[in-house]
Amino acid sequence: MTASFNEILLKSPAGATTVKPVPLTAIGWDAIQQLPALLQQFGNGPALIIADPALVTLPIIRPVLQLLDQQQIAYTIYSDLVPEPTVETGQKAIDFGRSGNFKLVIGFGGGSALDMAKLVAVFIQNPGPVSAYLNLTGTKKIEHRGLPKILIPTTSGTGTEVTNISVLALERTKDVVVHDYLLADAAIVDPVFTLSVPPRVTAATGADALTHAIEAFISVNATPYSDGLALQAIRLIGSTLRQAVTDGSNREARTAMAYGSYLAGMAFFNAGVGAIHALAYPLGGQFHLAHGESNAVLIPYVLGYILPSCAARLAVVYEALGFSEATISMQEAAEKCIRVLAALTRDIGIPETLAGFQIPEAATAALAADGILQKRLLARCPMELSEEQVHEIYARAFTGIYLH
Structure with a gap:
């Protein structure tokens, strides 16, 4: 990749950063x-x-x-x-x-x-x-x-x-x-409580946690502190989510997912989430999609659209997902990252398009009108989005084509 790991990670907002508190936590088995x-x-x-x-x-x-x-x-x-x-x-x-x-x-x-x-x-x-x-x-x-x-x-x-x-x-x-x-x-x-969670809920909530980590990592408010949390969450979730869905009794997978979700929560509490969540909210409001599934189906389409603004960071996410290809460019790594994420959501049973959730394509305009209202979330996206661009992202989510 054209930029070094540290060059990417050490870019943070100017001035001092306030680390937000987290509650006293007991975490782990039992x-x-x-x-x-x-x-x-x-x-x-x-x-x-x-x-x-x-x-x-x-x-x-x-x-x-x-x-x-x-x-x-x-x-x-x-x-x-x-x-x-x-x-x-x-x-x-x-x-x-x-x-x-x-x-x-x-x-x-x-x-x-x-x-x-x-x-x-x-x-x-x-x-x-x-x-x-x-x-x-x-x-x-x-x-x-x-x-x-x-x-x-x-x-x-x-x-x-x-x-x-x-x-x-x-x-x-x-x-x-x-x-x-x-x-x-x-x-x-305590991951013991997650052992009986059914596959579909495991998939949706796991995809939600992964979205938290990725959006925190590409957020305009990201810092080296939130980056460390987000990247470790991506490593843990990316390597065990499939296993947790297919074999919910696997203690190692459930433990990794519990830690990954917790770290992702701390990451987005500090850096925030962005456009994926902003566009997911209307899907939940208008069509009652589960929040995790709303996020999951949008991951490749939002990231594919905003890729020019965060290619370097998506290349790092690609590495955190377990892939290392020193000979490819940063752009290629970013594109491969999105393909890997699309494959992951598909493998855990998330429909690949909005049509897969029986959402009519005619709803695109109404979804965009509500999505653009989520200014609190959109402000953290590395690319400023207009209502027309939000509309285009929703439209792409019906086609199944996320890289252009």
């Missing part, structure tokens, strides 16, 4: 056994457990409940949640939290359950409807820290256990509530 110590530090209840409805009747939640019982901590389980939760879903959960005398919130499940746990913990002590605090349209600011919260992810993908945002679905797109008070007080990342 990390759930650290829950009693965390409970002593962050609160002895009564606790409100916000959990995925599919999990509350399964054995997977028993270790959490048994540890709470051993500590004689009273708890209430709330699971009136839906995938890709709406503002209404969030408000209903908040109202339930406000109606009790809870001292601690525990989130257990995928990204949606954890996002709801963060909202409930904070808005128990902040007035008004959650809609008034949305990034795109809200006018109110969070002023109070809220209750202590411990987040326990059961998928390897969203990274929400280390970020300060909660995502809510609107009628046509998605929006977020953003504040550092949404950061968890503690996180427990």
Whole structure:
């Protein structure tokens, strides 16, 4: 490649960089056994457990409940949640939290359950409807820290256990509530909880984590700190995602994915995500695609379009994915990187085009109109995109052609 590794990595924004905090975290196999110590530090209840409805009747939640019982901590389980939760879903959960005398919130499940746990913990002590605090349209600011919260992810993908945002679905797109008070007080990342995750969810959440790492690495806000996190996440996820999907009982693959997802979350918390996420939000809002699948199908089309602005960094991503070809040019390495990513998403069962999700091509204009509104995300993309260009990316995602 024409640029050296260090020349690429050491380019960062001018001036000092503030490294954003991450919560106290227990990570690794059987990390759930650290829950009693965390409970002593962050609160002895009564606790409100916000959990995925599919999990509350399964054995997977028993270790959490048994540890709470051993500590004689009273708890209430709330699971009136839906995938890709709406503002209404969030408000209903908040109202339930406000109606009790809870001292601690525990989130257990995928990204949606954890996002709801963060909202409930904070808005128990902040007035008004959650809609008034949305990034795109809200006018109110969070002023109070809220209750202590411990987040326990059961998928390897969203990274929400280390970020300060909660995502809510609107009628046509998605929006977020953003504040550092949404950061968890503690996180427990135990791959044991991911063993029973079905292949399709493993694929979607894993693709989401990989997108976090790649977009953080090419972000205009990338620094050597976030780069290190992102590249290690890419190495871990890129080398084990296929195996985790095809053999969910593989402990090594599940452990690597858990660490990769966690590192990717820290990377994008510091550097941000960009155009892939911006264009994925309307797919979730308008067609209720799972967030990870929305990201995955768009990866090659967005990267193919913005390649001229980030070829050097995509060449490094190619190396992190396990490929080293010293004789090829940076442009060739970047193009091969996109092909490798397209093949990976195809191998884990993600449709290759928007048509594969039964989305009509006539929706392109509406998708572009909503995608361009995600200014917070698009501002981190290394290429400034107009609505016409966003429209072109969506159009390419129907053709299956991502490199021109």
